[in-house]
Amino acid sequence: MKGFFTKNGILLLSAVTIVAVVMCVVAALTSGTGFLHNAAGILVSPFRSLGATVSGWVQDVGGHFRSVEDLRRENAALRKENAELQEQNRRAQNDSEENQRLRNVLELRQQRQDFQLESARVTEQSMSNWASALTLSKGTSSGVAIGNCVIDEYGYLVGVITDAGLNWSTVTTVIDPESQLGAAVFRTREPAVVSGDLRLMSQGKLKLDYVQGDLINGDLIVTSGLGGYFPPDLVIGTVEDVLANESGMGKYAVLTAKTDPNSLSQVFIITGFDVVE
């Protein structure tokens, strides 16, 4: 084989060159597809197809990677946009809630024009199972004093300020076992005493003692305002059950507090009110 190419190499090369030149000349002289050109085309056609297929596949793969990369970029941008929109939505929701609270307070201010209200944020809620207290963001520098009543946006009594610093104060809620205040049955104006109870505190309930007249379930209990310590007619809760006390001589009522201290984020401190004798 090696000898064949050594001996006939020049002849072979010459023959191939002549065929190539003839094909070029024929192709140049004829307008249509010549026989040789056609034959060569037929021969190389599968290779062309294969080349085209491979090339297309490579292009597809490249395009696929490019589109994946584009999709990734687009996905990242969409995620960012989504996070921004969610943040805006959260803010809008907070604003809307605050707006609603302020509207309620505005209504309350119009109803009770004798109140001087100071808005405060709840900065800490008592984590103990033995007490119910809230720490507020306003203190003596805002005119808050021990004994001030604290209400929610609907005007329901939350509790009474029991400790006040320069820019903070602590409110002991109405369900705390140590809380006690003068109350009245709204329907009959009968006076009574509302107090927190260790047994009822965990259920968000409190006790109404020294009840004289008749009570029915659902009766609204409000602050009496007697003595001028607390403003009158602040809603404390509703009667859930009327029971006989241990001696059997008297009765007491279990009240459901109108406000849940654990769910509050903003409250209003009554720093001043008109005393009605």
Next chain:
Amino acid sequence: MNQRNIWYRWLFYGLAAELFLILQAVVLWRIRFWGIHPFLPPVLVAVAASWESRQEGLCAAAVFGLLCDLTMTPPIPCFYVLTFVTTAFLAGLVAKRWIQPGFICALAMSLVAIFINGATQALMLSFRGVYDPAAAVSILGRELLLTAPLIPFVYLLFRRIHRRFPAE
């Protein structure tokens, strides 16, 4: 004694305690069964004090108690300092004399710590005219039942810190 290890260990105990306090304030506080939620702070003091020397345990309890007094509206000033130092003292005593430091010791001292905290709270209330022993026992029992399942988590994290930074 490897002084640096001791510092690192207390630093990590502090971080772990902070983690559990955040858990208490953000999650546990909202999980209420029978109107009561688990209360972890006494457990943190008891577990750390049962591992460590009495002096270190007492100092840590005082610092942690002060932190709780400043942030958690105590019934009287320095309430948590007093109860936590008592807990740490007892934990150190028990770990040294009766029960070898380990899970049983940490569990027992944690339950004692919750009891001391609850009983002192009930005592404070009775001094102020709220005397209802049955209600106090009921709250204490529920608090113990709800907090007990969380003690192993505190124990495991504190044990890991204790082993990672040996004192000798």
